Amino acid sequence: MNIAEKLRTSGLRPTRQRLALAELLFAQGDRHVTAEELHEEAVSANVPVSLATVYNTLNQFMGARLLREVAIDGSKTYFDTNTSNHYHFYLESEGRLIDIPNSELKVLGLPQPPHGTEIKQIDVIVRIAEAG
Numbered sequence: 001m002n003i004a005e006k007l008r009t010s011g012l013r014p015t016r017q018r019l020a021l022a023e024l025l026f027a028q029g030d031r032h033v034t035a036e037e038l039h040e041e042a043v044s045a046n047v048p049v050s051l052a053t054v055y056n057t058l059n060q061f062m063g064a065r066l067l068r069e070v071a072i073d074g075s076k077t078y079f080d081t082n083t084s085n086h087y088h089f090y091l092e093s094e095g096r097l098i099d100i101p102n103s104e105l106k107v108l109g110l111p112q113p114p115h116g117t118e119i120k121q122i123d124v125i126v127r128i129a130e131a132g
């Protein structure tokens with residue numbers, strides 16, 4: 001599926017800006033980016049977008065389930081192109097998220113969510129540092 005089709009099947013009109021940002025996001029396999037990083041990439045690729053537009057577009061992609069959000073400490077938000085259920089290593093020194101292979105971490109015994117609510121997503125962040 002090309003990127004325009006991917007947007008259309010997700011209910012998003014493939015505008016020029018959405019296409020350009022989607023191209024940066026989805027053309028290189030699974031990745032984790034912040035809005036600031038994506039904005040820098042867009043500027044380097046001569047895509048004329050503001051940081052606010054990048055934020056809006058990322059939120060639209062999230063609403064269309066093309067991305068999921070991973071928040072670290074409430075201050076740093078990464079957008080993950082892999083929307084399947086998976087967990088992350090966080091390398092603090094580089095501010096980098098790395099996927100944990102699904103077979104290597106299992107969450108057992110989920111709590112019963114409060115009445116009238118349901119579990120939406122489970123985030124597990126394993127913080128790592130350079131050894132030694």
Ligand SMILES: [Zn+2]
Binds near residue numbers: 032088
């Ligand atoms: Zn991930």
